[in-house]
Amino acid sequence: MTKQVKDIGEQGLLKRLQRFCPPEIIGDDAAVLVTAPEQSLVVTTDLLINGVHFSDVTTSPEDTGWRAAAANLSDLAAMGATGLGITVGLGLPGEVSVSWVERLYQGMTECLQKYNTSIVGGDIVRSPVTTIAITAFGQAHPQRIIRRSAAVVGDAIVVTGVHGASHAGLQLLLHPELKQNLNNTEQEALIKAHQRPQPRLDVLPILWEILTPHSQLPNATCSTWGDPKTAVAPPNSPLSVAGMDSSDGLADAILQICRASGVGAVLERRQIPLPKAFDHWLTEQQALEYALYGGEDFELVLCLPKELANILVQQLGQDAAIVGTITTETKVLLHDQQKKFPDQVLSLSQGFQHFQS
């Protein structure tokens, strides 16, 4: 018979889960972490409820664990912070199988290990509904905190990868009949984008190198910068980059940045990087809506001076792209260079109106 949480109790379960935590952490009222000198502490928290934020129908416990950890690490990356650790509070009905919980922890630690961090504390209690409460801690240099409110007119808007893939993957899991126009590789890539999103902590060192004048960039690249004194942030100046992650969709991210910064933006609709499979799978309009409103791609949306944005996109390679420009207007316009579509004012309420009806 499958062992359930009520068979071993919360204390028994805690003991079993200790193997997922660094041994030096266990056994006191709180965990102790060493922070680097002159770093600020960055903290983010998420509460996930069974049936609302995750479901065994579309997601294995390992993937639920991975996604929960990834979402929190992505919030750290969005602030310019690297991970120090996470705490995990679990509320569990007695009928949940012990193996489900162990697989959840397995998925969390797989994600955390990839980004050199770990579970440093937790709490397990009985609850009528499975609940996962994660708080992630990171550190960032005070001069390198990325804020939503720092976008300035003229900034280029960079996105770090394709958008819409995670939502497409979820649709394939919910409606397998949608798979018929996709080959196996395409199906797997989209489903993986949903199940195992990658927080973009890898972007940070590249970004810092570009923003620091004593970086090791080749001189040839420097010649394209215009006046390097203004284009490159000196070591102690406020950071010339604004941003957040696209966990709630690309449209949400750009609208939030514009609202927080008191600016607007023009987006070039054909510049938004989409999964290649969308070309022959979705209409142009559907593909754009997946990208703008799908959410959970956990990419970074960064606003920085055009010269630096060009270098960033070049260094990131793959699908990173400049998708638009920050403007003085307080609205976000979706523009079509090919004039096939008229200019459109972006809002959150229009999300998914077309293809969900």
Next chain:
Amino acid sequence: MTKQVKDIGEQGLLKRLQRFCPPEIIGDDAAVLVTAPEQSLVVTTDLLINGVHFSDVTTSPEDTGWRAAAANLSDLAAMGATGLGITVGLGLPGEVSVSWVERLYQGMTECLQKYNTSIVGGDIVRSPVTTIAITAFGQAHPQRIIRRSAAVVGDAIVVTGVHGASHAGLQLLLHPELKQNLNNTEQEALIKAHQRPQPRLDVLPILWEILTPHSQLPNATCSTWGDPKTAVAPPNSPLSVAGMDSSDGLADAILQICRASGVGAVLERRQIPLPKAFDHWLTEQQALEYALYGGEDFELVLCLPKELANILVQQLGQDAAIVGTITTETKVLLHDQQKKFPDQVLSLSQGFQHFQS
């Protein structure tokens, strides 16, 4: 009509609750906090479920908020850390009234303000059961972390206040007929001990002063120390204090410290500070069981050399007391100086056996 969470939505509620948070915290993917140089980060987390950990029957939303914040601050105090902030994740059924949530936050912030800390981040989601996920983080000097595992044979065991009061208060709320043998002042004091427990962060500066040789203690006191070179910890030596809080009862705290340190203890049953009202309200045995197993008194249980323990108790005043000694045996003995009761081996399983049946 009472406004419910579903009337204004999670986003609407988040906006209303922002007045409980420092304004500089709001609006990014994560909160940024400044830590002092050379301090370690200390992190603790708790998950509280309606009907399991709190209930509107015995506790107002303000008191639930206070208690939740106090429990986490107590975990920090138990590690020797002062608070930097807490994050609050709330899972709420749509039918919860907005005012309940505001009153919860009111109680949390009242407690946090008293200890110079604040709510720095959070998440609000829909859930079938009201759920409060709190993560508290603090900072401590790496040489001043209080661990359970550091008790050594010969240490005196200090408790910082009375035990049993919180459980007595709960019993009075659940069974008002028990009030008949208590006067109003006694009733109120016990109920307040349950509703508004005080995390003992106030003990830390007193403890550090005693443990540091360049403290401003009067010379007269020094003469009682024996050899100050061994009795007082030099600035960079490992801390000669072990401990935890008594949130799960005094018996649990002492047993946990002994287990983690690989030692035993002898407790003098008449040395354990009890609320005065217990004298004429409970039998001797009941009073002891309230103190040992009642829980939620959120006092500190500290093990340190006898000379320092004497000074600590003297400085703390009020009800602080030395209740026993750490021994080589791996069991905890309850001893009666007056020989009215035979020696008894303390265990967790015997808790409440007498007066709950």
